[in-house]
Amino acid sequence: MIRLLATNCNRHLTQQLPKFQQVPQTQLNGIRDFSGHLKNANKLLRVVEQQASRAAETGGKRILNTRLILLSGCGVTLGLGTRTYLAFARQAQCESNRLAGVIQKTLQQEDNKFDWRRFWSYLEPHLWELLGAIAAALIVAFINIRIPNLLGDLVNTLARYANTYVKDPLHNSFFSDVRRPASNLLSLYFLQSGFTFVYIYLLSRVGERIAAKLRQDLFKQIILQDISFFDANRTGELVNRLTADVQDFKACFKQFFSQGLRSMAQLVGGGVSLFLISPHMAAIALAAVPVVVAFMSYLGRKLRNLSKDAQAQSERATAVCEEALSNIRTVRSSACEYSEMELFKRETNEAARLAQDLGYGIAIFQGLTNFFLNGLVLTTLFMGGHLMSTESLSPGALMAFLVASQGVQRSLAQGSILLGTMIRGMTAGSRVFEYLQLQPKVELLRGYEIPPKHLNGEIRFENVSFAYPSRPDHVVLKDFNLILRPGQTVALVGASGSGKSTVAALVERFYEPTSGNIKLDGYKLSDIGPYWLRGNVLGFIEQQPILFATTILENIRYGRPAAKNEEIYAAAKLSQSHDFVSALPDGYDTNVGERGTQLSGGQRQRIAIARALLKNPKILILDEATSALDATSEAEVQKALDTAVLNRTTLVIAHRLSTIRNADLIVVMEHGRIVESGKHEELMAKRGLYYDLVRQQERQPVQEPQEIETNTAGGDESNFSTTTDRPNMQQG
Numbered sequence: 001m002i003r004l005l006a007t008n009c010n011r012h013l014t015q016q017l018p019k020f021q022q023v024p025q026t027q028l029n030g031i032r033d034f035s036g037h038l039k040n041a042n043k044l045l046r047v048v049e050q051q052a053s054r055a056a057e058t059g060g061k062r063i064l065n066t067r068l069i070l071l072s073g074c075g076v077t078l079g080l081g082t083r084t085y086l087a088f089a090r091q092a093q094c095e096s097n098r099l100a101g102v103i104q105k106t107l108q109q110e111d112n113k114f115d116w117r118r119f120w121s122y123l124e125p126h127l128w129e130l131l132g133a134i135a136a137a138l139i140v141a142f143i144n145i146r147i148p149n150l151l152g153d154l155v156n157t158l159a160r161y162a163n164t165y166v167k168d169p170l171h172n173s174f175f176s177d178v179r180r181p182a183s184n185l186l187s188l189y190f191l192q193s194g195f196t197f198v199y200i201y202l203l204s205r206v207g208e209r210i211a212a213k214l215r216q217d218l219f220k221q222i223i224l225q226d227i228s229f230f231d232a233n234r235t236g237e238l239v240n241r242l243t244a245d246v247q248d249f250k251a252c253f254k255q256f257f258s259q260g261l262r263s264m265a266q267l268v269g270g271g272v273s274l275f276l277i278s279p280h281m282a283a284i285a286l287a288a289v290p291v292v293v294a295f296m297s298y299l300g301r302k303l304r305n306l307s308k309d310a311q312a313q314s315e316r317a318t319a320v321c322e323e324a325l326s327n328i329r330t331v332r333s334s335a336c337e338y339s340e341m342e343l344f345k346r347e348t349n350e351a352a353r354l355a356q357d358l359g360y361g362i363a364i365f366q367g368l369t370n371f372f373l374n375g376l377v378l379t380t381l382f383m384g385g386h387l388m389s390t391e392s393l394s395p396g397a398l399m400a401f402l403v404a405s406q407g408v409q410r411s412l413a414q415g416s417i418l419l420g421t422m423i424r425g426m427t428a429g430s431r432v433f434e435y436l437q438l439q440p441k442v443e444l445l446r447g448y449e450i451p452p453k454h455l456n457g458e459i460r461f462e463n464v465s466f467a468y469p470s471r472p473d474h475v476v477l478k479d480f481n482l483i484l485r486p487g488q489t490v491a492l493v494g495a496s497g498s499g500k501s502t503v504a505a506l507v508e509r510f511y512e513p514t515s516g517n518i519k520l521d522g523y524k525l526s527d528i529g530p531y532w533l534r535g536n537v538l539g540f541i542e543q544q545p546i547l548f549a550t551t552i553l554e555n556i557r558y559g560r561p562a563a564k565n566e567e568i569y570a571a572a573k574l575s576q577s578h579d580f581v582s583a584l585p586d587g588y589d590t591n592v593g594e595r596g597t598q599l600s601g602g603q604r605q606r607i608a609i610a611r612a613l614l615k616n617p618k619i620l621i622l623d624e625a626t627s628a629l630d631a632t633s634e635a636e637v638q639k640a641l642d643t644a645v646l647n648r649t650t651l652v653i654a655h656r657l658s659t660i661r662n663a664d665l666i667v668v669m670e671h672g673r674i675v676e677s678g679k680h681e682e683l684m685a686k687r688g689l690y691y692d693l694v695r696q697q698e699r700q701p702v703q704e705p706q707e708i709e710t711n712t713a714g715g716d717e718s719n720f721s722t723t724t725d726r727p728n729m730q731q732g
């Protein structure tokens, strides 16, 4: 009976495994709630979860299934009863779905195979050029196979004159004898160089075009990902895939087709001609080939793993470097240059160590290959000499055999070098393809657009709950309800971490609510096209806007790329930027430097406001737009904002009173919930509630200076790591 139930449960679980990804988290939560009273089942589930996570770590679905059979058996023996058991089975089923996803992901990462189908989709458009290159490379290989025979003919001709003293060179038959084999050889040399040019040129064209297309597609795929993807991946690592990995892949591709294909053809053709020249000697030479092939495939597998680790580590080192350089001001102001150097050193040393291991493996392989090949030459000479002494082989045939075997030798030697490149290239390729297949959950262009005449700019939050995908257990907003009426300014205040910016991020559709709805003019935000929404309805001004390293004109135009210059000047005037921009020597053509560092914070902010106003948005979101500024700049920017918000629905996330004084509604948030709301005066009347909250942040009590114990040896306390997997600054 137990067995039957356990098998039944397991069958359910196994059937559900592939469907996992379609089961929404809410459903899982629902089922969890439904059987929340089943404490015993829950206890068991925790065990299941632990076991399954361990199974995921070890990468085995089978282990999971076996454990589930055992555990469901346990569930029954514990006497949970049929109803309980069924609830348990259902819950376990969903849990297993979730865990199967974890396992699948783990397995995918582990078993990141090279996607040949996708590779083919990149090759296909260049098929004719590629076939041309392959044909030319094969012709070169064929010519290379023919050359030893013709050389043999020439040597045989020359050998006839080896011990002959030529009295009258003009009247002996040497030239007429030599002309034919020599001219045959010359025309082959000529053809060989012509076809070499053709295949190298064609391959380079195909390789470069594929690499460019790969980079474009990868960039497109990355830039279209959900914001949560960027929460989970570091910029340096992404850039590394776009640059180093595509580069490695391209280099491997070119080498494989230029040298690899030729070497392979030469190997086969050379082998055949060796047999034709002297089957005896060829049989002896080729006897060792199976050993070499077995050895090659064994080492190839080992080297591929090593290469994967080395590339991942090099990516980590790039990420450290990229992060430090792009945040150079923070690094400098924190006096962290030397620790960054140390960190980079550690990461690059580790990358070097792994790359050295890889080099070590390749070196062993090449050394052994060389030994094998040289042994082959010696054996040929030894055997050939013996056959010549018994007159079963001519000197020309020995020469041809030697040259042909050297061709084979070169091909094998090249093959061993190529193996290293291939390993790197295929690893890089699979890393590129891995990101190419990612699909964002929210498609940028999908969804409808509200006709302009129906667009009023009303936002409603209806029982919205939300947890960030990277921290699903930490609920940031709970049953959040809020209405922003058209043209109204609503200010969100509250302690740090209470969820204010999250509200703004949800309006921007950077994330999707876990439950509940957000509506724009009665339409569900989730049904509206995010691209249209952000490009036409919303203007977003953040605390520290980032400008691009180009002119002020282009930076403002970023808000609406099709805007005319006159519209840009108008937006600049509206944002109080026109005067200071005109006073600059190059005016609107002034280059603002990387991230706009050549402008002051207040100027940057006003340019960002101009950028947002350029699209004439119905809704403005100001996320602490003035909190990073000093009093003078704040006053200037506030003036710009006061003009900007007129006739627009505005959501202000505020830390300072000055920014919310004119708000139509002030909403006080605490732990993801609204605790108080009303007009400025109303809230003042209610014990100055929001003043307290805001003041709490505005006027932090001055702390008594405390002596900070410094630990020169570097204790654990001074270690830090960021949310992503940035390595720890300190050793250990």
Ligand SMILES: Nc1ncnc2c1ncn2[C@@H]1O[C@H](COP(=O)(O)OP(=O)(O)OP(=O)(O)O)[C@@H](O)[C@H]1O
Pocket: 231, 468, 470, 471, 476, 494, 495, 496, 497, 498, 499, 500, 501, 502, 503
């Ligand atoms: N990208 C993210 N991934 C995971 N958790 C996040 C993310 N962004 C914010 N959080 C968490 O969500 C909670 C609310 O953050 P939010 O930024 O909305 O607060 P806030 O009220 O705007 O704070 P502040 O006033 O300090 O800007 C915090 O606990 C924060 O740690």
